[in-house]
Amino acid sequence: MLVRKSQFRTEWALLLGCLLTLGSVIAIALVDERQGLEIRERERLATQARVINDNLGRQLEATSRALTSIRDDVPFWLRQKDGMAEASRQLRAFTDAMPGVRSMLILDAQGTVLAASRPVLMGQNFSQRDYFQQVLRQPDVDTLYVAPPFTTSLGIWAINLVRMIPGPKGEFAGLVSATLDPDEFKIVLDSVRYAPDMWTAMAHGDGLQFVMVPEHAGQPGKNVARPGTFFSRHMAEGQVSDVMTGTVYATGEYRMMAQHTVQPAALHMNKPLVVAVARDMEAIFAEWRRDVWRQGGLFLLLLLIAVPGLHLLQRRRRAAAQAEQAAALALRAKNAELEAVNAQLTAQSELLQSLAFVDGLTGVANRRRFDEMLEVEWRRCRRESQPLSLLMIDIDYFKAFNDCYGHQAGDVCLRAVATCLREAPGRAPDLLARYGGEEFVYLLPETDGAGAQAKAASLCRAVTALAIPHERSACGPCVTVSIGLAVAWPGTGFSAQDLLAAADAALYSAKSAGRNRIAGPSAVALSEGGSV
Incomplete structure (x- = not known):
C-alpha cells in the first residue's frame, strides 16, 4: 500500500509537471509568434512606404526636369512675338505627357499668368x-519649392511644385509652377494596400494632410x-523612415504606422513630403x-480531462489494479492501431486530393481546379457585388x-515560370493554375482593373527577371510572357x-501586338449601377 501511494504521488507530480511544461511551451510559442508577427508586419509596412517613396521620387524628379526645361526656355519665348502662345502649347504638351501633373503655369514677377x-488661367x-x-x-534658382496643399482656382485640392525664373542679374523675375494631380497620387497610395484595414496617406512637410486612401472625411487639409x-x-527624429505604434492623431485609431520622408537630395526641395502606411x-x-x-x-x-481522469483511474486501480492495467494496455494498443490507420487514411486522402487538383509537371493548380474555382468565385463575387479579374x-x-x-x-522552363508566378506576392483568394501547354491563368477575386493591371505588370517583370535564355524569341534574349487581362x-x-473568353481575346491581342x-482590361459584364 505504501508503494502504491508513492506511485500515485509520482503520477500526480508527473501530470502537473507535464501540464506546466506544456503550458509554458504554448505560452512561449505564442509570445514568440506575436513578436515575430509584429516584426514581419513592421518590415512589410516599411517596405510598402519605401515603394511609395521610390515611385513618388521618380515623379518628382520628372516634374522637376520639366520645370527646369520650361524655365530655361522662358527668355527665348519672351523675345518672340508669339512666344507666350508657344509656351502655352509647350505647357499643354508637358501636362499631357505627365499624368501626375494637372496644370502648369508661367508667372511674371508680379504674379500674373x-x-x-489651361487657357482659363491666362491673365x-x-x-x-x-x-x-x-x-x-526666399528666391533661390536651385531650390524646388514644394507649396503646402491648397484649393486651386479650379476647385482642386492640390500641391504645387515651383522653380524660380531668374532675371539678368539673378534676381527674382517670376516662376514656373506645376500643380500635382491628387488622383494620380491616390493610385500610387492604393497600389501598396494589401489588407482591407490598411490605409495610406501623404502629407506636406509642414503637416497639412494631402491625400488619404481610402478617403476619410475631414482628412484633406488636416494639420x-x-x-x-x-x-x-x-x-523631430530626423530619420528618413520609421515605424511607430499607438493612437493616430488624424483618425483616432490604434495602429501600426510606417512613415517615409520623400525628399530626393538632387532636387534641393525646400520642404519634404511624408508618406504613411498604417494597419x-x-x-x-x-x-x-x-x-x-x-x-x-x-x-x-x-x-479538465487529465485531472479528473487520473483521479478516477487511481480509484479504480485501488479496487482492481491488475484488471484495469490490462484493460488500459489493451485500450492504448487499440487506440494506437486506430490512430495509425487513421493517419494512413488521412495521408492517402490528402495525396488523392493533391493529385486531383494539382498539375503534375508544374506543381500549381490544374485545369480542373481552375474551372471549379472560377465558377465558385464568379458566384461569390456576384453575391457580394465585387469585381473578378x-x-x-x-x-x-x-x-x-x-x-x-x-x-x-521546356519542362524545366515551365516549372521555373510556374514557380515564379506562384511565388509572386498575392492574396489568399488568388489562384494560379496551368491552363494547358505553356498557358497559365491567374484568378483574382475582388480585384478591379487597376489592381489586375498592377498584378500583371509585376508578373511580367518577375518572369523577365528569371533571365531564362531564349535565343529564338523575337522579344529579347530571355523568356518573356504575354498577358491577356479581363x-x-x-x-x-x-x-x-464570358470572362474566360474575354481574357483569351485579350491574350490574342497581346500576342498579335x-x-x-x-x-486589357476587357469588360465583359456590368453589375447594376456599376462599371469596370
Missing part, C-alpha cells in the same frame, strides 16, 4: 498664393503637425488572438524554345465563360 496649360494674378510668396521671400503625433515625432492593430493580431483562444481552449480541455498568361515563342532546347528544357462585375445574363506585353 503669362502662359498656362489671372496669383501673387497672393503661398507658393508665389515663398519664392518671392497633423501637433505635439506628440506620429508625424511630429518622425520629423489596424486589432486586424494585425486577429488571427493570433484566435490561435490563443484555440490553444488555450485545448489546454483547458486537456486539464482574370489573367491569361502565355509563354512567348515557347514552341520555338522547345525546338531549340528540347522538351526536357475584368468583370458578375451580373445576370453573363457567365464565367508583338508579345511581351499586357492587353
Whole structure:
C-alpha cells in the first residue's frame, strides 16, 4: 500500500509537471509568434512606404526636369512675338505627357499668368498664393519649392511644385509652377494596400494632410503637425523612415504606422513630403488572438480531462489494479492501431486530393481546379457585388524554345515560370493554375482593373527577371510572357465563360501586338449601377 501511494504521488507530480511544461511551451510559442508577427508586419509596412517613396521620387524628379526645361526656355519665348502662345502649347504638351501633373503655369514677377496649360488661367494674378510668396521671400534658382496643399482656382485640392525664373542679374523675375494631380497620387497610395484595414496617406512637410486612401472625411487639409503625433515625432527624429505604434492623431485609431520622408537630395526641395502606411492593430493580431483562444481552449480541455481522469483511474486501480492495467494496455494498443490507420487514411486522402487538383509537371493548380474555382468565385463575387479579374498568361515563342532546347528544357522552363508566378506576392483568394501547354491563368477575386493591371505588370517583370535564355524569341534574349487581362462585375445574363473568353481575346491581342506585353482590361459584364 505504501508503494502504491508513492506511485500515485509520482503520477500526480508527473501530470502537473507535464501540464506546466506544456503550458509554458504554448505560452512561449505564442509570445514568440506575436513578436515575430509584429516584426514581419513592421518590415512589410516599411517596405510598402519605401515603394511609395521610390515611385513618388521618380515623379518628382520628372516634374522637376520639366520645370527646369520650361524655365530655361522662358527668355527665348519672351523675345518672340508669339512666344507666350508657344509656351502655352509647350505647357499643354508637358501636362499631357505627365499624368501626375494637372496644370502648369508661367508667372511674371508680379504674379500674373503669362502662359498656362489651361487657357482659363491666362491673365489671372496669383501673387497672393503661398507658393508665389515663398519664392518671392526666399528666391533661390536651385531650390524646388514644394507649396503646402491648397484649393486651386479650379476647385482642386492640390500641391504645387515651383522653380524660380531668374532675371539678368539673378534676381527674382517670376516662376514656373506645376500643380500635382491628387488622383494620380491616390493610385500610387492604393497600389501598396494589401489588407482591407490598411490605409495610406501623404502629407506636406509642414503637416497639412494631402491625400488619404481610402478617403476619410475631414482628412484633406488636416494639420497633423501637433505635439506628440506620429508625424511630429518622425520629423523631430530626423530619420528618413520609421515605424511607430499607438493612437493616430488624424483618425483616432490604434495602429501600426510606417512613415517615409520623400525628399530626393538632387532636387534641393525646400520642404519634404511624408508618406504613411498604417494597419489596424486589432486586424494585425486577429488571427493570433484566435490561435490563443484555440490553444488555450485545448489546454483547458486537456486539464479538465487529465485531472479528473487520473483521479478516477487511481480509484479504480485501488479496487482492481491488475484488471484495469490490462484493460488500459489493451485500450492504448487499440487506440494506437486506430490512430495509425487513421493517419494512413488521412495521408492517402490528402495525396488523392493533391493529385486531383494539382498539375503534375508544374506543381500549381490544374485545369480542373481552375474551372471549379472560377465558377465558385464568379458566384461569390456576384453575391457580394465585387469585381473578378482574370489573367491569361502565355509563354512567348515557347514552341520555338522547345525546338531549340528540347522538351526536357521546356519542362524545366515551365516549372521555373510556374514557380515564379506562384511565388509572386498575392492574396489568399488568388489562384494560379496551368491552363494547358505553356498557358497559365491567374484568378483574382475582388480585384478591379487597376489592381489586375498592377498584378500583371509585376508578373511580367518577375518572369523577365528569371533571365531564362531564349535565343529564338523575337522579344529579347530571355523568356518573356504575354498577358491577356479581363475584368468583370458578375451580373445576370453573363457567365464565367464570358470572362474566360474575354481574357483569351485579350491574350490574342497581346500576342498579335508583338508579345511581351499586357492587353486589357476587357469588360465583359456590368453589375447594376456599376462599371469596370
